[in-house]
Amino acid sequence: MEFVAFDHIHEALSFLSQNRRQSKILSGGTDLLIALRKKDPSLNSVKYILSLNHIPSLKNITCNDFECVIGGATTFKTILSNKGIIENFPLLADAVLQIGSPQIRNVATIGGNICNLAACADSIAPLLIYDAKVRIQSVDSDRVIPLEKILIKPYTVNIQSHEILSEVLLPLPDKTGKSCFHKLGRRRGVSISRMSYAIYIRTENSTLMDFRIALGSLFPIPRRLRSLENEIIGSEVNPQLWRDVSRKIAHQIVDETGIRWSTRYKSPTIQQLLYTSLTQLT
Amino acid sequence: MDRKSENVSNFYNQMTNKFNIVGKNFARTDAYEKVTGRARYAADLTFPNMLLAGQKRVPTAHGKILAINTEEAEKLDGIEAIITYRDIPGKNVTGLVQKDQPILAFDKIYCPADVVAIVVGSDKKVIDKALSKIDIVYKEEPILSDYTKALDSDAPLIHPENRSNLVVHYPLRKGNIDKGFRESDIVIERTYSTPAIEHAYIEPECVIAVPDFRKDVYKIYGSIQNPFTCRRIVAEVMGLPLTKIHVIQNELGGSFGGKDDTMDILAARACVSSCRIKKPVKILLSREESIIESYKRHPYTMKYKVGITKQGLLKAMKIDILADAGAYASMSPFVTWRSVVQATGPYEVEHVHTDIRAVYSNNPYTGAMRGFGSPQIIFAQESLMDELADLIGITPLEIRKLNGYKQNSTTASGQVLNQHTVSLHEVIDKAVLESGYINKLKANRQQTIDISDHLYLDNDEFIDGDTTRTGIGMACSFRGCSLGAEGIDATGALISVQNDGSVYLISGLAENGQGLRMTFSMVAAEVLGINPEEIYYLEQDTSRIADGGPTVASRSTLVGGEAVKDAAERVRSRIESVLTSFWNVKKSSKFIFSNGFIRIADSKKSVSFSEACKQAYLNGVNLSAYGWFKGPNVDWNEEVGQGPAYFTYVYGCQIADVQVDVASGKIYVKRVTAVHDAGKIINPLSALGQVYGGVTQGAGYGTIEEVIVKDAVIENINLDEYLIPTSMDIGSIKAFFVENPDKFGPWGGKSLGEPTLEITAAAISNAVANALGKRFYHLPLDLEQIKIGKTLHQIKGGV
């Protein structure tokens, strides 16, 4: 295996297009190095490890009046030290602060978190709440699509091996609502999510005007629950609504994922956690 | 004559409460190198022509080996040799007590850790390829993984030559158990169980065997806990006298009791390999191999039947404990012996009837780990005390005060505690005071909560408002210091003062990361009136000092410290003689050694320590001395489990403040108040380090740690799945030391390393019971245990 690095995204893209399926992108490497050490079969055909770490445009954040744009290879450390993110996207900041440890956050990146697409990828649920879009580039194409559209199945995103996720675009949200992110792990530091969720709620005179919810580690990949959201927007907010919502979500999880070894624990737990968060938010 | 003058000992009697060095904070001798990354560990070492070794295992937990075919692998370019049991010059089968563990498997596979062959080469990739080409033909045998079935008549026999899976059985009989139950008003029976856990030292095992230019001489470098045990095993395996094997200990990146047998066996394999190819051979385990190969803490299943009067006096305890030894006996006979001595806890019970058995299974073998047979029984005993207190309507504090050991109490093994200060009540009182135990205990009991574990919650099963509850819990213990009737308890120290006053020091016990080198330097410095930082602590090498037994059982400060003090006093006494004639003063003059000077009391005479050493040198006086300490005799009657098991004891009490989120079952240990009487504290800084580390490790045992074994195979073989606490996972640890005098130990300095760990899990469990009004009988108290009352396991592929 050979290691290559470029200073400009265009050089990287042309290298990728010349060595399709033989190249693997390295960003922070906190997932990829582990896969390499485990000799993951998906890496059998890989000849080149292409690092994004010398491409400055992929490693910073810019904010204007409409949106914040995070470079695909921006580290969590950079995200946490950005005022625009902290002020406008508190859910993302909360989630990122709980990823791994300071050492991990110094190198791990948002693009890596998305593209690796583990069920427990902590940044994704908040990004879904904010209707994030991603920009995907190759030598001959450049598209911006909703993040949700590229999340296919565990460890698989809809990005080809010659493409780079170059940006995460976050439209500035309405700031009148309330939100929370919750992560449950077996310990406090360096902890993998056993379950996580991000919620955004806006009410007017106890009527639910906006409601968004995304879950991590409960479905095979992080997921926004759009149909449930639509179903209850406009409802009168009261504890009974939240009991019903929490229970519905548990049903949906069990219906879709079946009774797994962890269901007996996870199902009652997610209901109570959601109920507590939802009642606290309203 | 090489004897300490009367003078010296008188001097110490007077100065026991006035120290120059002892009791002050000193950073460890190795702190600078470790913090700056300069320290060299075994994995950092290389030698000319050094080769690497890979180990071949078989994917079964139990099987008969029919053939070992290495021809294909040998053909590979870059492979120097493939070593099997046939290459072993001496004995292949070892074991500290029972000879049951092969260095290289030859007839049978006893557990998945077993190694059948060693591949030696220079390139790791080629070695891996060769490993895959070794073909081992074997016949599977039925696997015994549920150790509670090991003594069933139809259980597969692990070591058939023993005709039973029983490794050891210790009975203890005191009083008349039936009478005890008759005299009790309340009798309860409870069963507790604890898991296997991993030491999780940060540095995986590494050893290098280097053939010397001298015939049949080998130097072994490694992350070795007990260089002398290692030397003995390697010498036996090599069929060589002890003097031909030099074991040199490198810096240890943690051990916690875990770098004993495993390292000895790896050292023997490396040595056999280096003997065959006449080149240095290094074995370095990956984390996965480390977890697969190393021994664990014993899982215990403990049945306690206890009788108590309405007034709260313990009358009778019938205890039946089963311990999983795994595939090899290893330390099981010693670990379970400590359990039988301490199984009632620090409580006076008239009638005791204990049986503890360790049994073989195909599981990972179990051995020494910080605590050594005590954390398990303390979890049971201390849970019981709280539960009994509840039943008769008194507080956990009251039941302990009523029954806890006092001066002259008699232990379960009939030992009268009259040779040291029995400070159980003192440590409990201090912990209660410092933690605000009484008020918190009552306040927390007001809370009631029902946790529903239904798949779908009914409307009335949702909890409104805050879902966190707080709890406080205590646990206490007594612990026999050092080896007790387990073994020979003697150790030496060598001090060599140079003619410029600089000092070399070494003892027969080895630095394991606990800070022993500084503690010993401080002991010597106190005697000689010099700065401990200027003492050069020598590299641990079995050829430099006599076999001082293993560095285990929290014995270093006590036993090794005495030996160091003895050595330093011998030198001091000789310097005093030199100065007596040099100054021409009376033989009874009182010498004062402090701050690098030697003075005579009530006189102007003074000389620097280095000048005095020069004088001694010029007068041909030997300023090198061997110190020695041998523990007093202890005794044990195997038949009835009676006798003075240990020559002295230490006492500790910890109180845990926890927060439990009943929504998720998650426990957060907010604070642990730890009070220990370890006798005189030599270096407070390292004593605090022991408490912080021990409590955190104990909290891990209580809440998250478990080696998950399925059909004898370990499922969580790396630290992403085997979780230990991080610094974020524990709140504040408040340590307090009660320093009672003892006639043993340097100025009464005794044991601390293990006491700090052994009680924490029990205190946490009692705190959780206080928070939830519900008790748990199985460790660890992980999310599922708290939420749905049982542990769910699935590591591979689960979230």
Ligand SMILES: Cc1cc2nc3c(=O)[nH]c(=O)nc-3n(C[C@H](O)[C@H](O)[C@H](O)COP(=O)(O)OP(=O)(O)OC[C@H]3O[C@@H](n4cnc5c(N)ncnc54)[C@H](O)[C@@H]3O)c2cc1C
């Ligand atoms: C100790 C530890 C703790 C961790 N804790 C957490 C945690 O708490 N929460 C959590 O969510 N994760 C955690 N992780 C996982 C990991 O750190 C994150 O998923 C991280 O965001 C991955 O980013 P990276 O830059 O390191 O990705 P890399 O390992 O560099 O890449 C991951 C994958 O994405 C691809 N890729 C990366 N960037 C791009 C791009 N711009 N375009 C196209 N493809 C790309 C790579 O080819 C690779 O397949 C932890 C990992 C470790 C080792």
